[in-house]
Amino acid sequence: MSRASTRQKHPASVRRAEPSVRQLVVAVVLVSILSVTFMIVVGRRSATRTSGRGPVTAAYESLRPVGRTLGDLSAPITIVEYSDFQCPYCKIAADTILASLKKDYIKTGRARFHYQPVAILGPESLRAAEAALCAEDQGRFWPYHDRLFATQAGENRGVFNDVTLKRLAADLGLDQARFDSCFDRGQRRQDVMAINREANTRGVTGTPTFFINGVKVVGAVPYVQFRQIIEGMK
Template identity: 35%
Template sequence: MPSSPSRPSSPSSRSSSSSASARKRLLISVAVAVAAVTLGIVSWQATAPEERPDRSSSPSAAAAPKGSDVHAELAKLARREAGDKLAVGRADAPVVLIEYSDFKCGYCGKFARDTEPELVKKYVEDGTLRIEWRNFPIFGADSQSAAKAAWAAGQQDRFAQFHAAAYADGAKEKGFGRERLLELAREAGVPDLERFEKDMAGDAAVAALQKDQEEGYRIGVTSTPSFLVNGQPVAGAQPLGAFEATIARAKAQAKAEPQAADGRAAK
């Protein structure tokens, strides 16, 4: 028997599908907008590219939205790529800290020297934490050059060493011109300096930098350093204890979510 000709979808079904799609787009837009408000608040020990009034104690800062749906959207920014050259820690770690930073930012350097090594020692080494760096240069040509150099060092598995050298106390005051970047690459132990220069000046470095920047601007990053810990925004080089508390909460929540899912499945 010949099959019946397919009928075009009815206006009501098309309308229903269109409405569902529109609602989904609206929810995503709202989540990103709320994230922008949350991360756009310049808080204690964060450096902006130009002078801005301190809003950390303003009513708008105190009333920043904190919806779990927003944090869930932001948590999806964790790339968890096993071969990520600008990351340290297990790809399946329960907590991911995303760091948006600039090599000319003084507070970024403070975090890199004082806090980050402690987080690596305490949480990365035991598998709890993964740190993913995002180059977010906001202080002009030197910032851009240093970011591309860090990426280029990463292509030879020396990003962490370059990161440490570029954030050493007093390093940023020496600038990030070509000769200085080569000096930092040598200090970081980059084996092939000719390749380093080629990578630094190549299109791939520009594309990687643009990807990080666009991600940060899309969610409202306006100052450095800025962080996401499993989607929870943290602005500024806050004390070690603040990060420890945030990581502990994120770990507990990550552990509770599979248990809650198992409980629902058992019913």
């Protein structure tokens, strides 16, 4: 494993952390209370809806997903990303960097990729991360990850409200009762908080932040930088 080093930061490609964990939890509670006042009844899934094994899920089968990890678990290179679902640069990273990593290194067995959802941009970040982990419980983290980034539209504007997050689960054919129970009871909240603490311990101050066998890369930097680091790991 290469010794850890910090790559040059690109301010225009990274979203900085803002609220404290305590402020975040309080804000989420308030958002949850407010959201109840305008909750609508989500219709039951129709009998024609699939069990979630649509094109989005099938696209990941060749990547051998296990929870939040893609690729061969014994691959020599491990890439960890700390990412916030509200972060615009994280969306860019998902659409470009991750897409290229899949093709060049994950599918070929040279690298495995692990996603760590952090909540640093406000209450909707926390709720989105919780929802994604509830989807992970049903083996649908990656399709849900994709839907969240496709839905992203600004920070804390009500986009990731409880109704929408549950609808995304329904659209993917998840067991709705199981998802709702996980989400409403906050069963994965402590896991998100633990990831936040881990990120803080590793010196993550903005998203996205990657670690490639310990080498730190901050921001949605040009993909060539990832190639240079990986190709230098012989």
